[in-house]
Amino acid sequence: MTCSETREYIFAFLDNEVDAPLSIELQRHLDGCAGCAQEVEIERTVRKQLARAIGSAAEDVPGFDEFSNDVFTSEAATAQIGGRSFRDRRFYLGRILAAAAAVVFLVGAGAWFVLKDHFGSSTLRGFADLVVADFEHFLEEGKVVQIESADREAVGDWLRRQTALAVALPAPVDLRCKLIGGRKCKIDGRPAAFAVYDMNGAPVSLVAIAGEHVRLEGMTEVRYDGATLWVDHCRGHTVVAYRRGSLLYAVVSQLSEEEISCLTTGAAPESD
Amino acid sequence: MEKASEEFLRCVRPQWKGMYHVARRYVVSEEDARDLVQETLLHAWRSFSPTEERTYSRAWLFVIMRSAVMDWQRTAKRRIKLVLAPDSELTELAPADLTEPLSPLPSMDEERFREFLDDRIVAALELLDSPFHEVLILSVAGDLNYREIADVLDCPIGTVMSRMARARRALRENLAVYARQEGWMKEVQS
Numbered sequence: 389m390t391c392s393e394t395r396e397y398i399f400a401f402l403d404n405e406v407d408a409p410l411s412i413e414l415q416r417h418l419d420g421c422a423g424c425a426q427e428v429e430i431e432r433t434v435r436k437q438l439a440r441a442i443g444s445a446a447e448d449v450p451g452f453d454e455f456s457n458d459v460f461t462s463e464a465a466t467a468q469i470g471g472r473s474f475r476d477r478r479f480y481l482g483r484i485l486a487a488a489a490a491v492v493f494l495v496g497a498g499a500w501f502v503l504k505d506h507f508g509s510s511t512l513r514g515f516a517d518l519v520v521a522d523f524e525h526f527l528e529e530g531k532v533v534q535i536e537s538a539d540r541e542a543v544g545d546w547l548r549r550q551t552a553l554a555v556a557l558p559a560p561v562d563l564r565c566k567l568i569g570g571r572k573c574k575i576d577g578r579p580a581a582f583a584v585y586d587m588n589g590a591p592v593s594l595v596a597i598a599g600e601h602v603r604l605e606g607m608t609e610v611r612y613d614g615a616t617l618w619v620d621h622c623r624g625h626t627v628v629a630y631r632r633g634s635l636l637y638a639v640v641s642q643l644s645e646e647e648i649s650c651l652t653t654g655a656a657p658e659s660d
Numbered sequence: 661m662e663k664a665s666e667e668f669l670r671c672v673r674p675q676w677k678g679m680y681h682v683a684r685r686y687v688v689s690e691e692d693a694r695d696l697v698q699e700t701l702l703h704a705w706r707s708f709s710p711t712e713e714r715t716y717s718r719a720w721l722f723v724i725m726r727s728a729v730m731d732w733q734r735t736a737k738r739r740i741k742l743v744l745a746p747d748s749e750l751t752e753l754a755p756a757d758l759t760e761p762l763s764p765l766p767s768m769d770e771e772r773f774r775e776f777l778d779d780r781i782v783a784a785l786e787l788l789d790s791p792f793h794e795v796l797i798l799s800v801a802g803d804l805n806y807r808e809i810a811d812v813l814d815c816p817i818g819t820v821m822s823r824m825a826r827a828r829r830a831l832r833e834n835l836a837v838y839a840r841q842e843g844w845m846k847e848v849q850s
Contacts, residue, residue, distance in 0.1 A: 392759040399828045400821055403799065405806045427762055431828065433770065434835070435800065437777040438785065443681050443801040450694060452676045456669055459701045549814055552707045552724050572727075579703065579727070598706045634709035 389417040394424050402431055515604050515638070516620035516627040518575050523593045523625065523640045526571075526584070531591065533569030533584060543570045547581040547596075554633060555581040555596045562650035564588050585651065592641040592648055599636030604629060617652060619645060628652050668708050671716045672701065679721060681801035686729045688739035696732075700725040719811035722802060726812060741786075742793055758825050763836035766844035776844070777835070784834035792827035795820060 394417050400406050401414050418425045526532075535546045544557045550572045557567070570583045573595075581596040607618035607629060618629040626645055629638040632654050639651045672679075679700065683693040703724045708716065726744070733740050768776065785793060798809045806824070810817040838844075 395761065396758045396825075399825045400806075403806070403824070405821065430765060430773075431762075431832075433773060434777060434781070434828075434831070437774055437781050438796070438831075439800050441778070441782050442685060442785070442797065443678075443803070449677055449680050452673055455694075455698055455701055456672070459698075459705050546814075549723060549811060550727075552704065552720050552727075554707070554709060579707070634707075 389413050391417075391421060391424055394418070394421070395427075398424075398428060398431060402428065402435060514606065515629065515636075516607060516622045519593075519595050519627055519638045519640050520622045520625045522573060522575060522580075522582070522595065524623075526573075526582070526593065527591065531568075531584065532571070534571040536569040538567045540567055543567060543583060546570060547572070547583065551579045551581045553579065553581050553596055553598060553635060555635065556632060556654060557583055557594065558651055558654040560585070560650040560653070562587075565592070565650050587641070587643060587647065590641060590643050592639060592643065592651060594651055595638045595640065596635045598634060599631070604636075612649070612652070615652070630654065664708065668705055671708070672704065672721065675718050675721055678718075678802040678804075679725065682722065682797055683725060685797040685801055686725070686740065686742050687732075688741045692739065696725065696728060699728045703728065717808065717811070718802075718804060719808040722798065722804065722808075722812045742797070743790055744794065758822075758829070762829060763833045765832070765836055766839045768844075776839070780835060780838045781831075784831050784838065787834050788827060788830050791823055792830055795823045796827045796831070799824065 394414060397406055397410065397414055401411065406414065418428060534550075535543055537543050540557050540559060544555055547553070547555045547557075547570050560567075564587060566586045568584045568586055568591075570581065573580050573582050575595060575597050578597045583594045585592045585594070604618050607620045607627075610617050610619055615630060620627045620629075625640055625642055626648065627638055627640050628645055628648060629636060630652055631637070637654060639648050641648050679697055680693065683696040683700070684690065687693050687696055700721060704721055707724075729740065729742075730744055733744060765773075766776070785796065788796070794813070795809055798804045798812060799806075804812065806817050806820045809824075810820045813820065
């Protein structure tokens with residue numbers, strides 16, 4: 389291995405990111421080349437000093453418990469993400485409540501289930517209206533997707549990485565329904581995964597948000613093929629919602645419930 | 661079966677310091693960094709489900725944090741120190757010759773070299789272009805490996821390797837410029 393070739397891998401070598409055979413070759417070169425060995429030592433020192441300056445230095449790192457407790461209290465959990473600052477007075481009241489909640493949490497094994505039931509559930513009013521508004525916005529924008537692919541796994545992977553939601557795209561049983569792509573968006577301030585399909589020329593969207601404890605108001609609960617669905621109609625659009633795991637999904641289109649039923653297979657108990 | 665909250669804390673706690681240090685590099689003030697971490701934790705908790713078949717990797721938390729930074733950037737709610745270009749706007753970076761010799765630095769003993777770096781390394785880092793700056797902070801402050809950084813940035817691992825090499829070279833060049841400007845370069849290390 390030459391000095392020139394060594395320089396190409398010097399940083400990956402220092403970061404332990406080269407495979408074993410290449411690592412052995414590089415080390416062999418360094419053992420016999422004082423110049424390259426010196427460069428490696430310089431870069432090792434540079435990285436160490438950089439870590440001291442911005443990373444592993446322990447000063448001024450706030451305590452983890454201070455933040456983790458706030459996550460589990462209603463004050464922090466219901467504060468609008470991206471909206472109200474945590475520096476307002478309710479945040480400080482929330483910290484006092486968090487300290488009290490932390491004591492209960494540590495003492496009682498069942499305390500969390502009580503708090504979760506009391507603080508974890510929420511009501512999403514006008515859910516149908518929200519997802520229809522997002523769909524209309526998507527159509528007005530010119531149907532811009534961030535990942536364009538008919539591959540369900542590729543789009544699903546991309547959505548999971550981008551939104552940190554455990555999205556499972558259904559496999560439509562109707563061959564007329566084709567996946568176009570996906571994008572990340574927000575529904576009522578919550579991160580959402582959005583996939584769009586083409587059903588014989590008509591666009592159909594599938595939106596997923598975190599919503600294990602979300603109650604839907606104003607939607608009609610129906611049983612269909614062994615699954616529970618919630619249905620509503622809004623501004624000429626059909627909305628069919630269902631739960632899968634911790635997520636709430638909604639299929640939105642101007643087509644009828646029957647025509648978009650191929651995309652609600654995710655609600656079935658034995659889907660996928 | 662363990663409670664979801666305990667499982668969540670077990671996933672997040674080991675990444676705590678890394679999260680804080682990375683947040684500190686994304687935004688201007690410490691207060692904003694604390695808010696950023698708080699927002700990240702809340703988003704993470706909302707999307708966390710130990711019953712789902714998935715692995716909650718370290719990258720997951722930093723994906724959420726990065727998404728929050730980009731939101732703040734779009735809405736100008738906080739002062740952002742490291743301005744991120746949306747992936748769709750990143751054009752192909754010009755190829756650089758990674759086999760060229762590195763910029764020479766002044767010859768000095770190790771202790772003096774560390775003092776030289778202490779005073780200048782953060783300034784040298786902050787002069788880097790955003791894509792290079794970011795891979796360095798994710799690696800050094802966040803302690804992520806290249807695969808994890810690729811997941812966070814949603815790019816191929818080869819891109820991470822290339823950016824990392826270019827980032828370190830650029831950092832070295834910035835340090836060499838300081839050394840020249842301040843008259844350190846009496847002898848040049850070969």
